[in-house]
Amino acid sequence: MTSKITSQFEKAAMQNRAAYVPFIMGGFPNDDTFIRLLKALDDCSADVIEVGVPFSDPLADGPTIQKAGKIALDNGSSLRKILGTLGEVSVDIHAPIVLMTYWNPILRMGVDEFGDKAKAANISGVIIPDLPPEEAGYWIKVARAHEIDTIFMVAPTTTPKRLETIVNLSKGFVYLVSMTGVTGSALVVSDALLKTVANLKRLTSVPVAVGFGVSNPEQVAALSNVADGVIVGSALIKKCLEADDDVSAIDAVSSLSRGIIGALGRN
Amino acid sequence: MTKSGTLYKEQKQQVSAPDQNGYFGRFGGRFVPETLMPALEKLSETYNRVKNDPPFATELKDLLKDYAGRETPLYYARRLSEKLGGARIFLKREDLTHTGAHKINNALGQVLLAARMGKTRIIAETGAGQHGVATATAAALMGLECVVYMGSLDIVRQALNVTRMKMLGAQVVPVNDGSCSLKDAVNAAIRDWVTNVANTHYIIGSVIGPHPYPMIVRDFQCVIGKEARKQMLEQAKKLPDVAIACVGAGSNAIGLFHAFLGDPVRLIGVEAAGYGLDTGRHAASLCAGSPGVLHGALLYLLQDENGQITEAHSIAAGLDYPGVGPEHGMLKDIERVTYVAVTDQEAVQGFMELAGIEGIIPALESAHAIAYLKKFAGTMSKDDTILVCLSGRGDKDVAQVAEYLDSKSVSGSDENDSKSANYSSTSAENQK
Ligand SMILES: Cc1ncc(COP(=O)(O)O)c(C=O)c1O
Numbered sequence: 001m002t003s004k005i006t007s008q009f010e011k012a013a014m015q016n017r018a019a020y021v022p023f024i025m026g027g028f029p030n031d032d033t034f035i036r037l038l039k040a041l042d043d044c045s046a047d048v049i050e051v052g053v054p055f056s057d058p059l060a061d062g063p064t065i066q067k068a069g070k071i072a073l074d075n076g077s078s079l080r081k082i083l084g085t086l087g088e089v090s091v092d093i094h095a096p097i098v099l100m101t102y103w104n105p106i107l108r109m110g111v112d113e114f115g116d117k118a119k120a121a122n123i124s125g126v127i128i129p130d131l132p133p134e135e136a137g138y139w140i141k142v143a144r145a146h147e148i149d150t151i152f153m154v155a156p157t158t159t160p161k162r163l164e165t166i167v168n169l170s171k172g173f174v175y176l177v178s179m180t181g182v183t184g185s186a187l188v189v190s191d192a193l194l195k196t197v198a199n200l201k202r203l204t205s206v207p208v209a210v211g212f213g214v215s216n217p218e219q220v221a222a223l224s225n226v227a228d229g230v231i232v233g234s235a236l237i238k239k240c241l242e243a244d245d246d247v248s249a250i251d252a253v254s255s256l257s258r259g260i261i262g263a264l265g266r267n
Numbered sequence: 268m269t270k271s272g273t274l275y276k277e278q279k280q281q282v283s284a285p286d287q288n289g290y291f292g293r294f295g296g297r298f299v300p301e302t303l304m305p306a307l308e309k310l311s312e313t314y315n316r317v318k319n320d321p322p323f324a325t326e327l328k329d330l331l332k333d334y335a336g337r338e339t340p341l342y343y344a345r346r347l348s349e350k351l352g353g354a355r356i357f358l359k360r361e362d363l364t365h366t367g368a369h370k371i372n373n374a375l376g377q378v379l380l381a382a383r384m385g386k387t388r389i390i391a392e393t394g395a396g397q398h399g400v401a402t403a404t405a406a407a408l409m410g411l412e413c414v415v416y417m418g419s420l421d422i423v424r425q426a427l428n429v430t431r432m433k434m435l436g437a438q439v440v441p442v443n444d445g446s447c448s449l450k451d452a453v454n455a456a457i458r459d460w461v462t463n464v465a466n467t468h469y470i471i472g473s474v475i476g477p478h479p480y481p482m483i484v485r486d487f488q489c490v491i492g493k494e495a496r497k498q499m500l501e502q503a504k505k506l507p508d509v510a511i512a513c514v515g516a517g518s519n520a521i522g523l524f525h526a527f528l529g530d531p532v533r534l535i536g537v538e539a540a541g542y543g544l545d546t547g548r549h550a551a552s553l554c555a556g557s558p559g560v561l562h563g564a565l566l567y568l569l570q571d572e573n574g575q576i577t578e579a580h581s582i583a584a585g586l587d588y589p590g591v592g593p594e595h596g597m598l599k600d601i602e603r604v605t606y607v608a609v610t611d612q613e614a615v616q617g618f619m620e621l622a623g624i625e626g627i628i629p630a631l632e633s634a635h636a637i638a639y640l641k642k643f644a645g646t647m648s649k650d651d652t653i654l655v656c657l658s659g660r661g662d663k664d665v666a667q668v669a670e671y672l673d674s675k676s677v678s679g680s681d682e683n684d685s686k687s688a689n690y691s692s693t694s695a696e697n698q699k
Contacts (some may be wrong), residue, residue, distance in 0.1 A: 056575040057450065057561060059457045060300045066444065078573040103298055104560045108574030130298045130560070134288065155302035157464060164303065180302050181462040 004096040004124045005151050005172035008047040009228050017264040018224035019047035021209055022257060023100065023233030026051050026085065027077025028068045033246040034210040035089055040250050042093045044257045048173075049093070050127070050231065053079050053088065053101035060129040062184035067241060073110035079105040079114075087121040096124035098151065098172070104132045106139075116141040125149030125172040133165050140169060153177050154200060163203065173207040173229060176200055178214065186233030187213025189222040196228045217263035224264045232260060268527055275287035279611025284597060289478020289564075294593030297477040299457075299563045307465045311479040313384050318486065330375050334408070335365045337372075337490065341498035341654075346624045351640060353430045354647035357503065358627070358657045359495045361519065366401045367635065368630060368659030369491060369519045370472060378409050383469035384558035388467040392456040394421055394449030395585030395632060396516070397659055398472030403437035405470075413437040416455040418448035421584045427663045445539060446578040449515075449588040453562050473516030474592030477563030481592050488522025495654055497528040508647065509656035511535040513635040514553065514606065515585045517592035524604060533605070536595065537639045538589035539581035540608035550579035552591045553599050553606040566593045582611035582671065583631035583664075614636040615671055630659035631668065 002010075004187040024037050041049055054069035054077050061069070079101060090097060099118065106114045106128070118126065126148055131139065133152060143150045149172030154163060157180060167174060176197060178187050193210075200208050210223050211231030220230050236253050243249035268288050284291040297307060317323040317429040329338040339360045348356045352487075364596045381389060389406045392415070393399030399415040406413035406467075415432055419441045422429050432439050445451040452477075460469040474481040475490075499507050512520035512525050514536040541549035549555065552567040559568045561576055568590035569577045579589040598604040609617070614631055617638030622628045629637060644653055661668075 044502060056577075057454050059454050060461065062458075073575065078575075080573065102560075104576070105574035106571070107559055107565075108572070109569060129300050130563070132299065132301055134304075135296055135298055153301045155300070155304075156300050157305045159305050159308075162301075166301070176372065177300075177302060179589070180464055182458050185462070238494050 005048055005098065005149050006207060008096060009173060012047055012264070013228065016266050018227055018266070019207070019209065019229035020257070020264060021048045021211070021229050021231040022046050022236055023050040023052060023231060024236060025065070025072050026053055026076045026082035027072035028054070028237070028244065029071060029240050029249060030075055031085070032043065035085065036095060036246070036250055037253055038089065040094050040254050041257060044254055044261060046095050046186055047229065048098055049095045050098045050100050050233070051082065053099060053105055055102040055105060057160060058102065060182055062182040062234060064184040064237050064241065068237045079109060083117045083121040090122035091176060094200045097122065098125040098127060099123050100127040100129070103128050111138055111142050115146045115148065118148055119146040119155065123148060125151050127151045127153070129153060129177060133169050136169070151175055156180050156189055158195065165201070167204040167206065170204070170206050173209045174200065174204060175231070176208055176210045176227070178210050178212045181212065183212055184214050187215070187219060188262050189219045194222070194226050197223070201226070203229070217259045220260050221263040225266050230260070230264070283479060284594065285482055289482070291594040292294070292597035294558070294565050295478055295481060297563060297564050298560045298565065299477045300461060302461050303464060303477070306536055307477055307479065309384065314380060314479055314483055317383055323383070327376055327379055331372065331490065333370045335375060338494045339363050341495055341502055343502065344625050347621065348425060348644070350624055351384045351644040353645040354508065354651035354653045355503065355649065356640060356644060356653045356655060357499065357507065358655050359491060359523065361658050362490060362627070362629065362633070362660035363655060366397070366404050368397035368401065369488060369522060370398040370401035371404065372489040372490055372522070373472065373484050373518065374398065374405040374470060377468070377470040377483065378402070378405035378411065380414070381411065381470070382409055383584055384468060386466060386468040387470070388414070388460050388463065390414045390416070390456050391470045391472060391635070392449065392452035392468055393472060394418070394452065394587055395583065395630065396421065396425040396432065396663060397585060398438070399439070400428050400435070401433045402470050402472070403432045403435035406437065407435050414459065414543065414552050416440050416442050416452040416459070418442050418446065418452050420447040421449065421452070424667050425584050425663050426666070430598035444479070448579070448584065450576065450579065457562065473518040474521050474594060475516045475562055475564060475566065476591060481564065481594055483506070485521045485525065485594060488518050489525045491519065491522040491656060492524060492526030495523065498650065499654060503652045505652065506530050506532055507535045508651045509535060510654040511537065511636050511639065512656035513537050513586065513632050513658060514595065514684065515539070515583070515632060516588050516590065517595045519656050521592065521594055523656040524598070528603065534603065535639065536604050536606045537551060537635045538584035538606060538608040539583060539614070540610045541580040541637060543610055544608060544645060548580040549608065550581040550586050550588060551608040552589060553595060554608045556589070558596065561590045564593050567596045567599070582614060582667070583635065585630070585632040586635065609635050609638045612675070615668055616666070618668055628661035628665065629656070629657055630661045631664045631686050633658045634661070685698070
């Protein structure tokens with residue numbers, strides 16, 4: 001059975017474009033606006049939407065997502081709460097939802113309970129940045145049983161041997177980390193990066209989406225020629241942090257999203 | 268608590284962990300972003316290759332001897348022993364190493380590893396500043412660039428060490444996230460490493476982090492226990508009945524304990540109870556925490572019901588961390604080591620007592636081990652011996668302790684009540 005996520009990438013490919021995968025944070029900037037952002041992104045026809053779970057020690061994240069996470073935690077956001085919210089609103093969202101969370105909140109909840117709750121909340125896939133394949137055995141079993149896609153990350157440092165393992169375990173898409181760095185770092189879409197994407201695509205039939213530092217339509221235009229999808233996180237979060245109020249935050253996120261969507265086409 | 272023999276629990280468990288995935292029982296592992304996985308594989312591979320390589324071993328041994336001042340003395344603390352009225356107490360004097368704490372053992376070992384891997388840049392986190400100073404020292408010695416991350420709270424309370432690091436040529440980067448202490452400094456160091464992994468080696472300061480760090484740091488710290496075991500046999504003519512060390516993230520304790528794991532020696536790790544375990548404001552992950560993942564390893568830590576790491580508190584910056592290395596988790600589970608905790612106040616009293624009675628100003632971290640002696644040494648016989656790891660010297664802490672005493676006015680009272688939290692004879696008043 002092809003996953004909901006893979007189907008979205010296939011649909012985009014048929015339209016001769018890359019898929020748009022925006023990232024927002026559960027409970028940020030507040031519970032209500034989070035839900036409205038989710039709907040706004042869905043209305044812009046985002047292909048897949050990533051929802052981040054805030055964590056006290058986000059060691060793969062740069063200052064922007066750290067800040068959003070802190071605001072969300074101060075608002076009382078948690079894995080349990082986000083799953084509850086998504087369970088309620090996901091019927092109205094067309095795009096499949098991918099949860100991005102560090103491992104400890106899942107561990108604390110219990111991996112089995114998390115599988116059940118994520119399934120009940122209509123989560124299509126999960127990204128766990130601090131869970132490499134070596135530690136993911138049990139999670140993969142639970143995820144497969146619940147038909148949740150396991151999305152693993154490939155980094156510029158990944159060795160060929162690791163690449164093979166990661167690609168084989170990835171479902172939905174493979175997350176190619178654009179650079180050695182944390183989320184939101186300045187990205188230069190170099191020929192080397194484009195080549196890495198192309199090489200990775202040759203290794204797998206699973207779609208390849210590129211993330212970390214992707215922030216504007218120019219980068220997206222360059223990446224879209226080779227990548228199956230682009231992931232945009234910190235740039236959207238930054239718009240929210242800079243906005244004067246919730247309404248302008250949603251406007252700013254929608255407007256940047258439209259700009260990015262306009263740059264997804266392949267030439 | 269009488270004869271340690273009755274308390275020692277026979278454990279023939281395999282203690283030469285970790286396994287090849289970095290697990291000590293159910294603890295340890297590698298929970299880091301993919302970007303770092305290849306660097307960890309390389310580190311494991313390099314370490315396994317060089318650790319028994321004679322030139323490497325010789326270079327480290329010579330540095331430890333001629334540069335760091337090993338072996339460190341084992342000192343029979345006669346007056347302290349008499350005061351507590353029971354067992355004979357021996358102090359393993361890690362405070363007498365170059366830079367003043369056990370941290371140098373690991374820093375020298377790891378900087379040699381970094382050089383073997385061709386890395387030109389060293390990063391480290393530090394709490395008390397002792398690991399930062401040790402790393403800055405080792406980096407200066409090898410001519411490597413050095414950046415140390417330190418919580419802004421710790422920069423204030425351990426100002427002396429900040430100055431030292433700067434003089435040693437290191438760049439000290441203040442970290443203003445979260446609790447502004449050790450945990451947040453580790454986050455910042457990991458983020459730096461993710462970014463600069465190509466030319467940078469991260470020298471973690473304790474037995475935490477992803478595999479192989481808990482193993483490497485342990486191996487470099489094991490020299491403490493190896494020397495002390497031999498010295499006890501020479502000086503006391505027997506093994507200690509009890510060996511005791513403070514536990515921050517666990518490196519000086521594991522370094523002391525390892526040599527005795529197969530012996531009938533009771534092992535005690537002393538955590539920081541901060542304001543008290545029941546206040547929730549402490550750093551006692553083993554006494555009051557639960558297993559979870561922090562900084563790349565599964566270990567005992569402090570967390571809430573949602574799996575968010577909670578803030579630790581200890582007066583000792585080096586103990587102010589909400590997790591303890593994975594090997595300690597295993598040693599707790601198999602009940603080979605007993606973990607206890609003493610409060611800030613008890614630690615300060617231990618600090619003052621050792622200064623006043625033995626003329627040794629201990630680090631506030633080490634003072635936690637000293638403070639716990641009061642709770643049991645007096646119940647033991649004169650034939651019994653206790654080995655204490657005096658992990659570091661207290662120069663860095665004198666201003667903070669003076670301030671604490673000014674605000675609390677800890678008084679020496681009730682000399683006869685051994686259960687009392689208050690120490691006597693060397694009261695705060697006498698010292699001022
Ligand atoms: C003197 C001293 N002792 C103990 C510690 C605690 O660390 P560990 O538990 O790794 O020995 C520190 C940490 O900074 C220290 O400086």
